[in-house]
Amino acid sequence: MAAQNDIAVADPASFTGVKRGEWLALVLAFIYFFLVLAAYYVLRPVREQLAAASGSQVLFQFYLTTFIVTLVLTPVYGWLIARFPRKRFVPVVYLFFIVNLIAFIPAFEAQGQLNPRVLGQVFFVWMSVFNLFVVAVFWSFIADIFSVEQSHRLFGIIAFGGALGAIAGPLLTKWLVHRIGIGPLLGVAACMLLAAVACIFALVAWSRRHPVAQDTERNEAVIGGGFWAGAKLVFASPFLRRVAILMLLGDCVGTVLYNLQTDIGHQYYPDGAARTDFYASIDLSVNVLMAVLQIVVTRVVLTRFGPVPALAGAEIVKALTLITLAFLGQPAAVAAAMIVTRGGAYGVEKPATDSLYTRVDRETRYKAKGFVDTAVWRFGDVAVVGIITILRDFGMTTAGFASLSAIAAICAAYIAWRLKSTPELAHDKA
Template identity: 75%
Template structure:
């Protein structure tokens, strides 16, 4: 009966793409994603200013702790969401992290008296866990609420709510940190998560009135599967292995720029409020660029030229940006390089890369992609930041030399991405897994 209703509704979809009974759920999901990403991007400058307070020499320990924590918690996360319905699991998780944020406030009020290295490492790792359990779970929860047809019609509008939230978060931080200080920003983020929790509960109520029974099996299949099975699939498939290498080489650019950004904050902004304002400005500019690229460039590139061209083009832009940074040699130019490279990575390259996973079957897609997006990503962070420290300490490499090495990594990524065209998954574009 539900399937018949869905088919009937599809034939009566208005030009807006939204059926009358869906408006309330669409608005709730839009606000939910807006609040989640706003809360996250309020916290990001807080994390960055902590890292800058102790300097980039502390990054290897922070990244190693994050990698080990990810290895432990990612399988736990998969087990939890497979065992408990997300409509129960998600609200409990949000309450847990709201309580965490409130508990962190006294520590940040005493930031000047606490061990800065310890606070930096704890909060750095906590943010990675927050990203896994709060931000990443959004689409899993939304997939439980809407049907496949609704997803095709509504998800792009919901995603735009997240884009606006990613811009609003840094704006809020810039406006408020000089007035309320750093610690109070955690309370603001907790309040935004409280609003997201209210949206979750309202969406749960809406979904009970509009059950998506025909998609129950799909929702279970998305979450199913073992974490380490994904690792085996990556090493067994040349296509997936190249995607994993692309992730590692992308770390070669992103982690270097992050390292330079941390040094900028440490050297030029000795005050925590000033550092927070600076990093909020960087996030704001980056997210505006991401939004512009997604609206103006990404759709055209993916539809007319395909994902490989999108990845190759982005990597070439990264390489040119890094060469320019090396030639300028001015430390603050790293902020501009970060905005350009990160904006291209999230505005064009990530959507292009994510689209490549449609070339493999559903089971492989979720298991292998999950392994690459967690373990490979975090391992890349550890290896790259350790290599940077080694090059600086043993070979006295300056920022220009590091930028040129990173540009080489970007060019290698462009070559590997272009070679993806030779894999069976892309050579047979009309295959069953398209």
């Protein structure tokens, strides 16, 4: 009888990991992340089709402008986030971008009459700023709402909301673009962000009723600041230099395929709605593969073997995919290679790379990771596109670009494997 009573009154948290007073905040955070990534992936194909309208020859200018703007705004972002509570800063920023989206709609309605290169460059750069201030700030905000102990139990569930949003966004774009056109899609994204703002205010209200116990280490952590200090840390540390080189080599593969993909959109999809549908299909396939890999592969590999085999294995798969593309050289093969490599990059490599930063102290983690994820990444974009432009002038074809990218992936696999010899990973399972 006692055993039966124990079963009858069992705490639901023992099955779900969620305590009774946390359900509202968990649901709100889940919906919030779903809405943010769904909005981002509604907008992403809109950006891609603008670049494709002009062709890959405009990408160097697009990336160069983005690199300069990133260098300027990243320290500004760090200054703002360090001086204003994120609970106040985040909703104001979201409302600012909602107004931006509404202001963009007339320009997209008149896309046929405007210079696609000018509109494309403005929106391309705007999306990068949007990613920095809206998407990337999500986890910083959520970290202010929940305690460290709660994060261990709840963040995996919240992350799943983002994965669903990353799948729902492209699906929504594919369904709506031929019905309402490109311009109104920006209104759809703005509505999602407005609903996300409502979630933010509700989470702030919940946090006032359930204040997080003071965590000095977390509250004093540097979030988004220390840009040039991060550069010094990266150049001074052999471990961090290798992580940065991995980022650059990964960028070589991604940017080459992005260029080839842009030319496909330019050549085969002259209509803006058709291009948007095409890029939404790629995003949808990438995000589904990413979710499957995270559920089936990444967790098991990281838990049993550590990040080194995960990184090296993903790069080997990339190399084999690119070698196949070099032999086939068909547009459909380019799209398939983009799906496989991006799905692996976000589904396996990014979680593994993020786990590498747990091997360094907290201040280094924030500063160095911020530098690598902004300056190194954007510099890689500019450098690779510049090299591609030169090689095109010498007549290099898809097969040549795929072969060079395969070499970059093989080099990345070697560097990833060599990480196990660093002191930071000396006691790792790998």
